[in-house]
Amino acid sequence: MQNAPSPSPSPTTTPLSSPTSSLSLTQTINGSHHFTIKGYSLSKGIGIGKHIASDNFSVGGYQWAIYFYPDGKNPEDNSTYVSVFIALASEGTDVRALFELTLVDQSGKGKHKVHSHFDRSLESGPYTLKYRGSMWGYKRFFRRAMLETSDFLKDDCLKINCTVGVVVSAIDCSRLHSIQVPESDIGDHFGMLLENEESSDITFNVAGEKFHAHKLVLAARSPVFETEFLDAMEEDNHEIVVTDMEPKVFKALLHFIYKDTLIEDGECSASSSSCVPSVSDTLEAKLLAAAEKYVLPRLRLMCESVLCKVISVNSVAHTLALADRHCAMDLKSVCLKFAAENLVG
Numbered sequence: 001m002q003n004a005p006s007p008s009p010s011p012t013t014t015p016l017s018s019p020t021s022s023l024s025l026t027q028t029i030n031g032s033h034h035f036t037i038k039g040y041s042l043s044k045g046i047g048i049g050k051h052i053a054s055d056n057f058s059v060g061g062y063q064w065a066i067y068f069y070p071d072g073k074n075p076e077d078n079s080t081y082v083s084v085f086i087a088l089a090s091e092g093t094d095v096r097a098l099f100e101l102t103l104v105d106q107s108g109k110g111k112h113k114v115h116s117h118f119d120r121s122l123e124s125g126p127y128t129l130k131y132r133g134s135m136w137g138y139k140r141f142f143r144r145a146m147l148e149t150s151d152f153l154k155d156d157c158l159k160i161n162c163t164v165g166v167v168v169s170a171i172d173c174s175r176l177h178s179i180q181v182p183e184s185d186i187g188d189h190f191g192m193l194l195e196n197e198e199s200s201d202i203t204f205n206v207a208g209e210k211f212h213a214h215k216l217v218l219a220a221r222s223p224v225f226e227t228e229f230l231d232a233m234e235e236d237n238h239e240i241v242v243t244d245m246e247p248k249v250f251k252a253l254l255h256f257i258y259k260d261t262l263i264e265d266g267e268c269s270a271s272s273s274s275c276v277p278s279v280s281d282t283l284e285a286k287l288l289a290a291a292e293k294y295v296l297p298r299l300r301l302m303c304e305s306v307l308c309k310v311i312s313v314n315s316v317a318h319t320l321a322l323a324d325r326h327c328a329m330d331l332k333s334v335c336l337k338f339a340a341e342n343l344v345g
Helices: 186-196 215-221 223-230 247-259 283-293 297-308 316-325 329-342
Strands: 024-038 057-059 062-069 081-088 095-103 113-116 127-129 135-143 157-171 202-206 209-213 238-242
Touching: 024 057, 024 062, 057 157, 062 157, 081 095, 081 157, 095 135, 113 135, 127 135, 186 247, 202 247, 209 215, 209 247, 215 223, 215 247, 247 283, 247 297, 283 297, 297 316, 297 329, 316 329
Parallel strands: 202 238
Antiparallel strands: 024 157, 057 062, 062 081, 081 135, 095 113, 095 127, 095 157, 202 209
């Protein structure tokens, strides 16, 4: 009697692993620059092929510059046209980019002359700049005779706006599955601690107005407060009289220490149009002095940033003196540059 053949083994099945995914993302990193050319008529005659260059500006990890040729770039045109180009001003190889050049209509009619790669289909794709010094632009950007009688030229001044979009590609998995993290609200929590006066252990008397605060918070933010409280930590709650500051300035100082922002007070701010007779009377100017006293470099920079935006011909000397008095070197630099550009002659 023959034995029945044994059944063949069933094929083993390997479980499928979870599918993976990735995303190839190609996009542009965009940046703009505004180039103003004052004294256009004096620039004529510098020679065909010679240009006036803007300051370098950074977009997409590269340096760029605008070149304006008052007599044109092409010898064959015999200075009939002005030329405008955007140049790669830093080291780079095969940098792909989109460009936009705008000659600004200064009449207010909004009829700007725009040459743009953006928002339109490009048959051959973005422009490629092979190496440092490569340029994109127009040899015949505008007929010079027409330019000089147009609304683009006002008070012997031309304005050219430029946008560069550097093309970058990357594999991006995060965009397929992302979890949004909200902005930090630690300043709000510390702000509530200040407003509620909960567990406060120090009181400041400023011109009769009382402010309650917390030694540990003040000491963590300012080395001056840290030194001041070092020997007084054992005391329960004591009062410090502040004689060199107004209550509203001290309130704004505490607001910054707890919330890391400038207090919103349009009435006495440098940016208020209602405003104050002198720059030294602004809240930011007084906070600048407080920042120096309590060694708060971030507060100093925030005040400098506000004050530099309202510099005028009438105020630059006062702002420069203020910056010098409180060692605000960035503000001082802006004042000197403004004075050199606007107070010549």
